[in-house]
Amino acid sequence: MTSKKMDYTLFIVTMILVAFGLLMVFNSSYYYAIEMGEDKMFFFNSELKWSIVGLVAMFIASVFNYKNYKPLAIPMFAVNIALLVWVLLKGVTRNHAQRWIAIGTQSFQPVEFTKIAVILLVAFLLEKNYQKINQPKILGIYLAIAGSNAYFIMKQPNMSSAMIIVGIVAIMLFVAGLRWLYVFSVGTLGSALAFFFVKSADYRYERWVAFLHPFEAKGDTAWQIIQSLYALGTGGLFGVGLGMSTQNKLYIPQPQNDFILATVGEEFGFVGTVILLALFLILIYRCIKIAINAPDPFSMFVASGITGMLSLQIVMNYAVATSSMPVTGVSLPFISYGGTSIMTLMGCIGIMLNISKYCGERTSKGD
Numbered sequence: 364m365t366s367k368k369m370d371y372t373l374f375i376v377t378m379i380l381v382a383f384g385l386l387m388v389f390n391s392s393y394y395y396a397i398e399m400g401e402d403k404m405f406f407f408n409s410e411l412k413w414s415i416v417g418l419v420a421m422f423i424a425s426v427f428n429y430k431n432y433k434p435l436a437i438p439m440f441a442v443n444i445a446l447l448v449w450v451l452l453k454g455v456t457r458n459h460a461q462r463w464i465a466i467g468t469q470s471f472q473p474v475e476f477t478k479i480a481v482i483l484l485v486a487f488l489l490e491k492n493y494q495k496i497n498q499p500k501i502l503g504i505y506l507a508i509a510g511s512n513a514y515f516i517m518k519q520p521n522m523s524s525a526m527i528i529v530g531i532v533a534i535m536l537f538v539a540g541l542r543w544l545y546v547f548s549v550g551t552l553g554s555a556l557a558f559f560f561v562k563s564a565d566y567r568y569e570r571w572v573a574f575l576h577p578f579e580a581k582g583d584t585a586w587q588i589i590q591s592l593y594a595l596g597t598g599g600l601f602g603v604g605l606g607m608s609t610q611n612k613l614y615i616p617q618p619q620n621d622f623i624l625a626t627v628g629e630e631f632g633f634v635g636t637v638i639l640l641a642l643f644l645i646l647i648y649r650c651i652k653i654a655i656n657a658p659d660p661f662s663m664f665v666a667s668g669i670t671g672m673l674s675l676q677i678v679m680n681y682a683v684a685t686s687s688m689p690v691t692g693v694s695l696p697f698i699s700y701g702g703t704s705i706m707t708l709m710g711c712i713g714i715m716l717n718i719s720k721y722c723g724e725r726t727s728k729g730d
Contacts, residue, residue, distance in 0.1 A: 368720065369425060369716040369717070369719045369720050370649055370652075370653060370715070370716060370719035372645070372649055373646065373649040373650070373653070373712065373715060373716060373719065374712075374716060376642055376645050376646050376649070377421075377646065377697065377709070377712045379642060380642055380643075380646070380696070380697035380698065381414055381417070381418075381697050381705070381709070383639070383697075383698065384410070384414075384697045384698040384699070384705070385407065385410055385411060385414060387619075387623055387626060387627060387698055388406055388407055388410045388619050388623070388698075388699075388700045389404070389406070389407035390605065390606055390608070390611075390626060390630065391608070391611045391618040391619045391623050391626040392405075392406035392407065392611075392618065392619035392700065393406075393407070394611065394612045394613065395611070395613065395617065395618060395619065398613060406619050406700055409700075409702060410700055410701075410702070410705065412702070413701075413702035413703075413705050413706050414705055414709070416702075416706050417705045417706040417707075417708070417709030417710065418709060420706055420709055420710035420713060421709040421710060421712055421713035421716070422713065423710075423713065424710050424711075424712075424713025424714045424716070424717060425713040425714075425716040425717050426717065427713075427717060428717065429661070429662050429665065429714060429717050429718050429721075430661070430662075432483050432487075432665070432714075433487055433661060435483070436483040436484045436486070436487035437484065437487070439479075439480045439483060439484070440480045440481070440483070440484040440508075442476075442480070443473070443476055443477050443480035443481070443512075444511070444512075444515070446464065446473035446476060446477075447473055447474075447477065447512065447515035447516065448515065449464060449473075450462065450463070450464050450473050450519065451515065451518055451519070454519075455470055460519055460520060460521065461519050462474065462519045462521055469702075471702065471703040472701075472703045472704075474516055474519075474521060474524045475703040475704055475706075475707040476703075476707065477512055477516070477524075477528060478527070478528065478531065478672055478707065479669075479707060479710070479711060481508060481509070481512055481528055481531060481532065481668075482531060482535070482664075482665060482668030482669060482672070483665065484508065485505060485508060485531075485532055485535050485536075485664065485668065486535065486661050486664035486665040486668060487661065488504065488505070489535065489536075489539050489660065489661075489664045490659070490660040490661040490664065493539040493540065493660060493664075494540075496536060496539045496540055496541055497540070497541065497542050497545065502536075502541070502545060505532055505536055506549070508532065509528060509529045509532040509533075510529075512525075512528050513525040513526075513528055513529050516528065517560065521692065522557070522560065522561075522691065523679070523691030523692045523693045524692075524693075526557065526675075526679075526691070527672065527675050527676065527679075527693070529553055530671065530675045531668050531671050531672050531675070533546070533549060533550070533553075534667060534668070534670075534671035534675075535664055535667055535668045535671065538654075538663070538664065538667040539664065569584050570584050570585075570689070570690060571689040571690075572689065573585035573588060573689070573690070574588055574683075574686045574687070574688060574689050574690065577589050577592065577686055586616070587615060587616060587622055587690060588683075588686045588690060590610050590614045590615045590622075590625065591610075591615065591622050591624075591625040591684050591685075591686070592685075592686055593610055593614075594608065594609075594610035594611070594615065594625035594626065594628055594629035595625060595628040595629065595633075595636075595684070595685065597609065597610070597629050598628045598629040598630065598631065598632040598633065598635075599632050599633065600632050600633050600634060601631070601632040601633075601634055601635075602628070602629060602630045602631040602632030602634075602635055603629060603630060603632075604630060605630055605631075606630070607630060608626050608629045608630050609629070610625060610626070610629055611625070611626045611629075619699070619700040620694065620699055620700055620701070621680065621683070621691075621692055621693060621694055621695075621699060622683075622684055623695055623698055623699045623700070624636065624639075624680060624681065624684040624695055624698070625684055627639060627698070628684070636681075639698075640677075640681070643673075643677050643696075646673065647670060647673060647674055647677070649715075650666065650669065650670040650673065650715055651670055653666050653715055653718055653719045653722060654666035654667045654670055656722035656723060657718055657721075657722060658718075658721040658722060658723070662718045662721070665714065665718065666715060666718055669711045669714065669715055672711070673696055673708075673711075676693050676694065676695070676696050677695065677696060679691060679693040680693050680694065680695040680696075680699075681695075696708050697709075
């Protein structure tokens with residue numbers, strides 16, 4: 364028997380974000396779709412379809428007892444590794460990146476499945492040995508999980524998603540009680556490996572540092588950043604009005620994707636981006652509250668992992684759009700275009716809603 368109803372605030376905020384995301388996908392993509400020779404509703408219709416699938420996934424996850432994920436954790440992780448290998452062997456290449464698996468006329472990015480598979484496996488293992496987390500041998504297991512997935516994802520290449528995977532595991536380990544010394548050491552090692560990867564190719568390094576002085580960058584290295592800054596600057600305090608954006612008219616490449624915040628800022632201004640951020644903060648607050656009040660270690664770690672994933676993507680996307688960090692291909696949760704992403708994110712919210720039903724029913728082992 365559950366102690367209370369699910370967290371309706373989390374559900375309502377999620378649905379507001381999804382609805383606003385659909386609006387912004389249409390607003391930012393219709394001109395680009397026409398230029399591609401498609402119907403102006405092309406991207407909107409696709410996002411709407413996947414949002415409906417995501418709503419179904421959220422409903423199913425909200426009624427599927429979170430404890431039932433325990434026996435699925437290892438099989439799901441195995442499937443995840445198989446998909447990551449498959450995408451490197453037979454994946455679809457777009458814009459010099461091999462990140463998609465095609466099934467008929469549809470395609471999906473397995474890295475979105477990786478996020479939830481890693482969260483469930485790490486939570487499953489942490490429940491058994493979180494009290495031994497500071498033992499090097501135990502810690503090594505989690506580093507191997509994060510490192511192996513990051514390696515396959517970096518080969519696509521998809522550095523931003525690899526960083527998010529590592530960040531998710533790091534957050535879950537911190538919640539489990541990892542010592543600050545280990546947190547610092549792992550963070551330093553991860554930063555060194557990331558820097559080595561960036562320096563391994565001149566074009567990658569130039570793009571990575573372009574955010575420092577975007578208007579002085581060579582060629583088109585900082586084109587997206589510059590156009591995003593133009594959009595945000597043009598929007599001013601209250602924006603130019605719904606549908607009146609100029610920068611998404613073929614200035615920002617694929618404006619419905621990672622730089623969709625630029626359109627939000629141009630059309631709704633600084634006030635609009637702050638209101639959107641406030642909605643995200645409410646979302647994260649509700650997720651943190653669920654994690655704190657989770658009934659057992661497994662659900663606490665799952666909730667912490669999902670909260671960490673959402674937080675990292677929101678912070679990184681806002682930072683990239685404002686040239687506060689190097690450009691990375693991180694979508695804005697629930698707002699950016701992407702079928703696999705919206706379906707996975709809504710499924711994760713469904714898991715959070717299910718956990719929220721049991722908050723207050725404290726158990727020591729979660730069984």
